[in-house]
Amino acid sequence: MSTTTHERIIRPARNILGTLRLPGDKSISHRYAMLGAFAEGTSRFSNFSTGADCASTLSCMQALGARVRNLEDGRIEIDGVGGRVTPANLPLDCGNSGSTMRMISGLLAPQQGSFTLIGDASLTSRPMDRIRKPLAEMGAHLTLTDGHAPITIEGAPLHPIDFTTPVPSAQVKTCILLAGLQTTGATTIHEALRTRDHSELALRAFGASLARSIDSINITGPQTLHAIDASVPGDISSAAFFLCAASLFPNSGLILDGIGLNPTRAALLDVLTTLGARIAVLQIEESHAELVGTVQITTDPEGLRSTEISGALAAQLIDELPVLAAIGPYTSGGIRIRDARELRVKESDRIALVARNLRAMGAEVEEFEDGLDVPGGQQLHGAVIDSGGDHRIAMAFSIAALRAEGETLIQGAESAAISFPEFFDLLDLVAER
Numbered sequence: 001m002s003t004t005t006h007e008r009i010i011r012p013a014r015n016i017l018g019t020l021r022l023p024g025d026k027s028i029s030h031r032y033a034m035l036g037a038f039a040e041g042t043s044r045f046s047n048f049s050t051g052a053d054c055a056s057t058l059s060c061m062q063a064l065g066a067r068v069r070n071l072e073d074g075r076i077e078i079d080g081v082g083g084r085v086t087p088a089n090l091p092l093d094c095g096n097s098g099s100t101m102r103m104i105s106g107l108l109a110p111q112q113g114s115f116t117l118i119g120d121a122s123l124t125s126r127p128m129d130r131i132r133k134p135l136a137e138m139g140a141h142l143t144l145t146d147g148h149a150p151i152t153i154e155g156a157p158l159h160p161i162d163f164t165t166p167v168p169s170a171q172v173k174t175c176i177l178l179a180g181l182q183t184t185g186a187t188t189i190h191e192a193l194r195t196r197d198h199s200e201l202a203l204r205a206f207g208a209s210l211a212r213s214i215d216s217i218n219i220t221g222p223q224t225l226h227a228i229d230a231s232v233p234g235d236i237s238s239a240a241f242f243l244c245a246a247s248l249f250p251n252s253g254l255i256l257d258g259i260g261l262n263p264t265r266a267a268l269l270d271v272l273t274t275l276g277a278r279i280a281v282l283q284i285e286e287s288h289a290e291l292v293g294t295v296q297i298t299t300d301p302e303g304l305r306s307t308e309i310s311g312a313l314a315a316q317l318i319d320e321l322p323v324l325a326a327i328g329p330y331t332s333g334g335i336r337i338r339d340a341r342e343l344r345v346k347e348s349d350r351i352a353l354v355a356r357n358l359r360a361m362g363a364e365v366e367e368f369e370d371g372l373d374v375p376g377g378q379q380l381h382g383a384v385i386d387s388g389g390d391h392r393i394a395m396a397f398s399i400a401a402l403r404a405e406g407e408t409l410i411q412g413a414e415s416a417a418i419s420f421p422e423f424f425d426l427l428d429l430v431a432e433r
């Protein structure tokens with residue numbers, strides 16, 4: 001990520017109106033890029049994520065021997081390495097992307113050669129022992145630096161494991177699946193709380209077979225992947241900012257076309273419905289086992305009510321919690337978040353930053369180790385927001401700012417480009433002032 005920081009002024013809005021089609025889902029793009037680059041043959045993807053995180057995955061896979069071409073019609077084309085990567089001469093730079101670092105570690109651990117993974121300051125402070133442990137159990141030679149990146153991997157043949165993930169994490173699950181794919185025998189992963197299943201769906205789309213039960217996944221390796229042509233569904237975590245924005249105003253009407261509606265990602269729609277927004281899915285179809293559809297949101301003139309997000313729901317909504325907390329003051333009964341300790345080890349400590357920035361806007365908020373209580377019925381005022389270089393904090397508070405009194409200055413606004421470079425332009429397009 002660039003070290004230059006940019007500020008953005010967000011002025012209050014009257015409502016949110018329009019129709020948008022959003023760039024491709026970050027999670028699915030990472031997986032398609034990694035699997036396409038690892039597979040046999042040439043894959044083509046349309047609506048690939050425009051975010052810097054997925055560019056980090058693409059450049060790592062290029063450094064490992066895959067060829068990536070940007071086609072004139074906006075699609076990308078990847079020639080896969082056919083299951084055998086070329087050891088990179090230089091460290092693989094994962095930038096700000098935890099998904100890249102954790103998932104690629106599983107892909108590389110069973111390969112031949114030495115690899116070093118590095119990242120920016122935020123990524124270097126994030127916990128990596130969660131991938132070292134299962135990979136070490138499989139016999140991998142992986143060394144961390146004080147529990148963090150830089151990570152060095154001396155590739156070696158692995159043996160299968162039966163592993164229970166200690167924290168709900170799709171990145172850790174994927175890391176083990178990618179190692180298991182290349183390992184002789186049956187690797188099993190148990191998840192106490194089900195996390196996003198894009199890896200399972202994508203692996204099958206690329207021709208792998210895996211077995212799933214309610215709380216476990218089993219992959220028997222080694223298996224070969226085969227190239228696919230696919231369109232990436234619009235990112236529902238990016239859509240969350242616009243859906244929450246629309247829900248703040250009594251006269252909003254917003255349609256989002258081509259949005260990913262995978263049930264392990266779409267809990268936001270239920271939460272917004274509980275809060276009182278009116279959500280309609282106007283059309284739905286399947287693409288490589290991912291659900292994609294058109295979502296319409298209109299609002300109840302009574303405004304937003306209250307909700308509690310805890311347990312399995314907190315894990316499923318982990319990326320949407322900052323924006324939900326940021327609109328909490330505008331509900332009548334508040335938003336209570338628990339069981340979300342993982343928010344503290346994301347691109348920033350999102351619990352601390354949400355609390356600090358809500359307070360800067362004049363809100364009362366109580367911070368817990370694993371969540372937040374944001375009372376409702378509060379009017380916020382414009383303030384200077386410290387995004388902490390975290391894309392989701394910058395965007396969440398741009399949404400809170402739409403209903404504040406006065407202007408808000410978002411510091412580090414450029415971080416939105418980590419997942420959603422078009423965010424501010426699209427917000428200007430649909431926010432009526």
Ligand code: S3P
Nearest residue numbers: 027099168169170171172318319
């Ligand atoms: C992701 C999984 C989640 C999420 C992240 C993307 C993925 O992280 O927060 O933005 O694509 O698998 P964890 O696996 O650490 O929960």
